[in-house]
Amino acid sequence: MFDGFIIRAIIAGVGVALVVGVLGCFVVWRRMAYFGDSLAHSSLLGIALGLLYGFSVNIGIIIVCSVFAVLLVWLQHKHILATDTLLGILAHASLSLGMVALSFLDYIQFDLHSYLFGDILTITNTDLLWIYLGGGAVLTLLILNWSSLTLMTIHEDLAKAEGVRTFRTQLLLMFLMTIVVAFSVRIVGILLITSLLIIPAATARQLAKTPESMAVTASILGVAAVLLGIFGSLQFDTPSGPSIVTAASLLFLILFPVLKLRSSLQKTGHT
Amino acid sequence: MNNLIQVDNISVIRDRKQILSNVSLEVGVNDFITIIGPNGAGKSMLLKCLMGFYQPDSGAVACSPNLKIGYLPQRLVADLTMPITVKRFLQLRKTTNPNELTNVIDETQIASLLSLPLYVLSGGELQRVLLARALLDQPQLLILDEPAQNLDVSGQLAFYKLIEKIHLERKLAVLMVSHDLHLVMSSTKKVVCLYHHVCCSGEPQVVTQDPEFISLFGNDMARLMSVYHHTHDHAHEDHHV
Numbered sequence: 001m002f003d004g005f006i007i008r009a010i011i012a013g014v015g016v017a018l019v020v021g022v023l024g025c026f027v028v029w030r031r032m033a034y035f036g037d038s039l040a041h042s043s044l045l046g047i048a049l050g051l052l053y054g055f056s057v058n059i060g061i062i063i064v065c066s067v068f069a070v071l072l073v074w075l076q077h078k079h080i081l082a083t084d085t086l087l088g089i090l091a092h093a094s095l096s097l098g099m100v101a102l103s104f105l106d107y108i109q110f111d112l113h114s115y116l117f118g119d120i121l122t123i124t125n126t127d128l129l130w131i132y133l134g135g136g137a138v139l140t141l142l143i144l145n146w147s148s149l150t151l152m153t154i155h156e157d158l159a160k161a162e163g164v165r166t167f168r169t170q171l172l173l174m175f176l177m178t179i180v181v182a183f184s185v186r187i188v189g190i191l192l193i194t195s196l197l198i199i200p201a202a203t204a205r206q207l208a209k210t211p212e213s214m215a216v217t218a219s220i221l222g223v224a225a226v227l228l229g230i231f232g233s234l235q236f237d238t239p240s241g242p243s244i245v246t247a248a249s250l251l252f253l254i255l256f257p258v259l260k261l262r263s264s265l266q267k268t269g270h271t
Numbered sequence: 272m273n274n275l276i277q278v279d280n281i282s283v284i285r286d287r288k289q290i291l292s293n294v295s296l297e298v299g300v301n302d303f304i305t306i307i308g309p310n311g312a313g314k315s316m317l318l319k320c321l322m323g324f325y326q327p328d329s330g331a332v333a334c335s336p337n338l339k340i341g342y343l344p345q346r347l348v349a350d351l352t353m354p355i356t357v358k359r360f361l362q363l364r365k366t367t368n369p370n371e372l373t374n375v376i377d378e379t380q381i382a383s384l385l386s387l388p389l390y391v392l393s394g395g396e397l398q399r400v401l402l403a404r405a406l407l408d409q410p411q412l413l414i415l416d417e418p419a420q421n422l423d424v425s426g427q428l429a430f431y432k433l434i435e436k437i438h439l440e441r442k443l444a445v446l447m448v449s450h451d452l453h454l455v456m457s458s459t460k461k462v463v464c465l466y467h468h469v470c471c472s473g474e475p476q477v478v479t480q481d482p483e484f485i486s487l488f489g490n491d492m493a494r495l496m497s498v499y500h501h502t503h504d505h506a507h508e509d510h511h512v
Binding site: 029147148150151153154155157164205208209210211213214 | 389
């Protein structure tokens, strides 16, 4: 009853949603939304390099985003400029550089729009492999480092005193984000990746009592948003990436006040 | 080595400023050391060097093998964005047996807080939870960085009493940065007065009469300390100006 491309889109979207739900919690807790956004902007340069030199766009994104992250950490240690200033500079410099590089590519056909907003309906089997292998690796590393990451998020020095190598763990988290940015570009595009990271996690916040349940809930909400988005996109012939983010936002808008009301009712019930 | 930690002549220079200069310190088994000093005197840096967060530019820090340190940060700002209960927080990254957990919970009187989210706790409750977490590893040494700074006076008193009780019962060493010398006077065995270098150190009543202590904290502080040390059993009429 479904065409192959729809099935591939669903498999891809569900895979991405499962990973970004978990990673998104750390983005919310550690206030990395602007970092995620900047990373995604810089990935355009990676796309340009990938197309220019003929290797995979995903590899290009991972290389450029990793350089971006290392550069950011190095500049942060200089303590001269605030992090948001540094992010602003790095993000827009690499975005512009990416656009400039792409302008040299007039001999290659590519759809800039699909990189900016994603195009889940043109997913290939190679994309699926990237999502499931990359996503599997990201999830595994997140779970293995879960308690260190969570403790470090609660209190950095406390984690250090208890033997967490915080610098290494922080770099790991940044690297995991570059991988996720690389394979999510195909789904929601450069401009919308951050929303996929933070909206399900933010919605899950009200539903959860522990960090772990927040991560699981965020993943489930992400999957729901992807499915709603894809079907909405087919039904109303709307662009897929923005439809997914619209669905996620609707879930947030509906659930957030309802849950807020429920928790305040519970509070008054107790006292 | 009989000491838990031996600090030999460490110096730290950061941004061309001398933060610590030739600081030496010994933390022995069952010691109770209070480090005092004005803001920016390098107290936190000294703790960072002790715990190995920061390598001093010169000098050496040696720890006894298998030394377990329990660390209590100045404060924990529990963030609303992360839902986490006290119980889950205590068990995060810890493999404790249930008996040990129950003991520590009793010791720090946090049984009634276990199911609450971290961010609803008061300052004093949070410090007790942090203390519980530090004790779970059964440390030989407890390092506390101004642990009562954000508590009100009665909270400070109660917290220091608890620290003293744990120090005596568990026979563990305590190293504490604190401004509340008058409150920890009775339990402190050794005061280290730090202002980039060790100005003076020794038993509390000796230190408070040291000219370096008086020049750093002023006569009033020295007088206050000596009053405290007489444990209020007689009045000091002559001290009224």
